[in-house]
Every structure is written in structure tokens, then in C-alpha cells.
Amino acid sequence: NAGVTQTPKFQVLKTGQSMTLQCAQDMNHEYMSWYRQDPGMGLRLIHYSVGAGITDQGEVPNGYNVSRSTTEDFPLRLLSAAPSQTSVYFCASSYSQGAYGYTFGSGTRLTVV
């Protein structure tokens, strides 16, 4: 089925560990982004990409890295996990700017202990 695939669905990390959250889409969407969702705070943009080789920071980029080597993939790397990064992470993609809206993945629930 076409869409946005995120792996893993659940992850527990120890403080200081690093990991990569995977995101892949098969819709040939130009635009991809990572959000984190925390209770009462809605969705906050971490990083986004407008095409292969182009990334930029969002609202809350600290502690996260991204790269976009292909149109399909947009991994999010946690460099040194902290308890404040406990959250649900969503990857989303869009065909083009503006009017189309996002297609979201099903999320990764990350707990940092």
C-alpha cells in the first residue's frame, strides 16, 4: 500500500544512546518532515526537506540530525538521547508545497530512560 512507513513503532533508549528513526515514502513526494507530538503541545516541526539533498531546521531541531539522500527516505537521528526526547515522532510527506496536505506515518513512540 502506498504511504509513509515508519520504523520502529516502539523504542526504549537509555540516556546517551543514539539511534535512527526510519521513514520511507513511495509516493514520489518532494516534501518530507519530522514532527514530535507531546501532550498539550500539538505537533512541533523538527526538521524538513524540500527534496533530495536539501534539509532545513524546524521549530525544535536541537538534538536531532537528518539527511535526505534519496526522494524516498528521510531518517531522523538522535545523537545522544535525553529524557526530554521522550515523545511520539511522526514522519509526513507532501506532493508539493501548500495545498495538498500531508500524508502521515503511523508514528514511533520513543521512551528515553
Place this chain on the structure above:
Amino acid sequence: AQSVTQPDIHITVSEGASLELRCNYSYGATPYLFWYVQSPGQGLQLLLKYFSGDTLVQGIKGFEAEFKRSQSSFNLRKPSVHWSDAAEYFCAVGGASGTYKYIFGTGTRLKVLA
């Protein structure tokens, strides 16, 4: 500053009753406007969107929304709520003026009483 406000954190309605979820925005230009629904443990699903034309837009699952420029609002409505509509609803704005960035509201959690 660009922002989205969903003033109701929680709303409870009885099954079969009508529903209106409020969304107000602040944006420099005429924005693209969206409503998303999130069921527990799931990602967000696009319900409907507005970017031009008729200010009353129809979406999936029997939802509709009306864009009111004078009130900077984009309220979501449904004439008769079903128990399966219990979820969290997010309003979002953005995407206009060549930007890919979307701003999401903090969400409204809907509870449906049988």
C-alpha cells in the same frame, strides 16, 4: 506571528448530536487550511482542506468546514456524530506563499457518549 488556536481541549457530545470544533488562525496571507483526525495510537489522517473557492468544504466521514476570512476561523462541523468519531482533531494552516511549513493547533479531543 503565525499561529493556530483550538480553544477547546476536550469536547463531549452524545451520539447523534451535532458537532462543531473551533479553529482560529493568524497568518500573513490567505492560508491553506486543513483538518486532521488522529485515532488512538495512529497517525494523522487528512479530513479536509481549503485553499480557494467555495468557503464551505466537504471532507471524508461526513465532516465539513467553513472558512470565514473576517473571523480568521475554519471551524469543523458534523451534523450527527457517531461513536467512531471519538478521536483527536487537529487544525493546521500554512503552505501558502511558497512555504512548505505547516502550523498545527494543539488539538481537540472528542469524546462521544452512547
